[in-house]
Amino acid sequence: MNRVANIIASLAAAAMLCSCGGEPAPRGVRVVLITLDTLRHDRFEPQPGKASNMPLTYAHAERGMIFDRYYSVSSVTQPAHATMFTGLQPWEHGITRNGIVLPKSIPTVTETMKANGFETRAVVASYPLTKRFGFARGFAGWIEDFSHNLSSNKRLWEDHWKIESGEFFEVGDAISASALDEINAASATKQFFWFHYFDPHAPYGAASRAGSVRKRDIMAEIPNGRASVDRVLGEAVALYDKDVAFMDNALNRVLERLKQDEARFETHIIVVSDHGESLGEDNSVGHGARLTDAELHVPAFVISPRVSPGSDHEVVASIDIAPTLLSLAGVEMESAAFEGRDLTQPRNDDAESPFRAFAIRRTFQNAGKIEQRLDGIDYPIEGLLFGAVDENGVIHRGNESGLQPDPTRGAQAHRGELISNFSDFTRDFERTEPAQAITPEDRRALEALGYVQ
Numbered sequence: 001m002n003r004v005a006n007i008i009a010s011l012a013a014a015a016m017l018c019s020c021g022g023e024p025a026p027r028g029v030r031v032v033l034i035t036l037d038t039l040r041h042d043r044f045e046p047q048p049g050k051a052s053n054m055p056l057t058y059a060h061a062e063r064g065m066i067f068d069r070y071y072s073v074s075s076v077t078q079p080a081h082a083t084m085f086t087g088l089q090p091w092e093h094g095i096t097r098n099g100i101v102l103p104k105s106i107p108t109v110t111e112t113m114k115a116n117g118f119e120t121r122a123v124v125a126s127y128p129l130t131k132r133f134g135f136a137r138g139f140a141g142w143i144e145d146f147s148h149n150l151s152s153n154k155r156l157w158e159d160h161w162k163i164e165s166g167e168f169f170e171v172g173d174a175i176s177a178s179a180l181d182e183i184n185a186a187s188a189t190k191q192f193f194w195f196h197y198f199d200p201h202a203p204y205g206a207a208s209r210a211g212s213v214r215k216r217d218i219m220a221e222i223p224n225g226r227a228s229v230d231r232v233l234g235e236a237v238a239l240y241d242k243d244v245a246f247m248d249n250a251l252n253r254v255l256e257r258l259k260q261d262e263a264r265f266e267t268h269i270i271v272v273s274d275h276g277e278s279l280g281e282d283n284s285v286g287h288g289a290r291l292t293d294a295e296l297h298v299p300a301f302v303i304s305p306r307v308s309p310g311s312d313h314e315v316v317a318s319i320d321i322a323p324t325l326l327s328l329a330g331v332e333m334e335s336a337a338f339e340g341r342d343l344t345q346p347r348n349d350d351a352e353s354p355f356r357a358f359a360i361r362r363t364f365q366n367a368g369k370i371e372q373r374l375d376g377i378d379y380p381i382e383g384l385l386f387g388a389v390d391e392n393g394v395i396h397r398g399n400e401s402g403l404q405p406d407p408t409r410g411a412q413a414h415r416g417e418l419i420s421n422f423s424d425f426t427r428d429f430e431r432t433e434p435a436q437a438i439t440p441e442d443r444r445a446l447e448a449l450g451y452v453q
């Protein structure tokens with residue numbers, strides 16, 4: 001044995017002695033929330049005759065509990081995320097559309113984690129979740145870096161945020177690289193991470209660098225007839241699927257790393273989408289204006305030593321995420337009376353009401369908004385609209401004036417109960433703090449992403 005090899009062998013032996021003779025390092029705790037923007041349920045769950053579009057992520061999910069009837073409280077980003085972080089419904093926390101700042105008076109899961117000794121770090125992938133809207137509260141480490149995707153539009157960025165390109169987001173491989181950096185940087189024994197991916201969101205094909213199709217490109221074909229509309233819609237759907245597959249690969253890197261670290265950390269992971277996407281259903285494309293299965297029914301799963309592998313078919317909702325995160329972390333939020341439940345525990349099933357989840361259509365600053373659909377007709381959007389998901393996963397819609405008629409799937413037996421619920425929600429909504437004004441730059445950025453106020 002030469003001298004260098006000798007020294008290495010001695011060092012290795014010393015290291016072994018140290019680890020055998022000393023106290024073993026205590027196993028830490030990791031709680032990880034991963035939100036996947038705009039991911040439809042049917043792209044994650046295998047469908048009859050069709051495998052999952054996210055086979056790598058799905059394989060991880062199968063180590064945990066898959067909630068195959070999870071419904072978002074909103075079909076836009078900020079309200080859904082605000083509910084996940086506060087445990088309150090949008091008509092209670094007041095974030096009923098993008099562009100509203102989360103009031104400081106409302107405590108978040110992150111602040112509670114931090115107060116209980118968790119090292120808190122996040123990476124977000126799009127503008128509506130940036131610091132200015134309050135989502136960074138409680139995070140000691142925070143990355144909102146859209147430079148990879150923005151590099152080709154640097155001049156637009158510098159020119160007073162004239163971001164007509166809409167490149168105001170980051171793609172999945174860069175998010176995963178930042179997420180792994182944050183994991184490497186964390187040193188506390190208790191760690192809370194939030195990683196947000198944006199790839200399925202329009203423009204379709206932008207994340208996977210496969211193309212760039214937006215709703216307006218499809219709408220532009222209306223004068224050319226239905227066949228042209230359907231051709232471009234088909235391109236959009238194919239690109240959406242490519243972006244989902246791209247995200248699957250990116251996310252897999254982080255899930256693999258978390259799995260590798262399980263010997264050192266008791267690891268609890270929640271993966272959930274904030275809302276879905278209409279891809280032609282009822283001539284609709286995109287998300288935000290509707291409370292439909294395509295836009296509200298989304299993937300959710302929990303990987304944790306607290307759950308047994310399998311599928312749970314109960315209807316669950318965004319409001320359940322906050323109590324589940326805190327339960328997994330073993331901490332309590334002071335004075336919190338959550339309406340949601342800890343998803344790692346069986347439902348306490350004495351509820352008489354068949355309604356398991358509620359939702360609200362995004363609000364608008366100005367009246368007279370319309371939804372443009374592929375049939376060329378502009379559909380008016382008026383007033384508040386709520387949704388209620390029953391135990392069978394049927395979405396009922398309405399407000400305090402009544403239910404939207406649906407002769408095939410009506411909730412006639414519970415009509416009075418629903419209208420009463422929706423009246424209560426309206427009263428809560430009217431009591432919440434008025435929306436804080438956003439700057440013209442914020443407004444322009446949100447409009448560039450398609451979030452016209």
Ligand SMILES: [Zn+2]
Nearest residue numbers: 037038077274
């Ligand atoms: Zn979103």
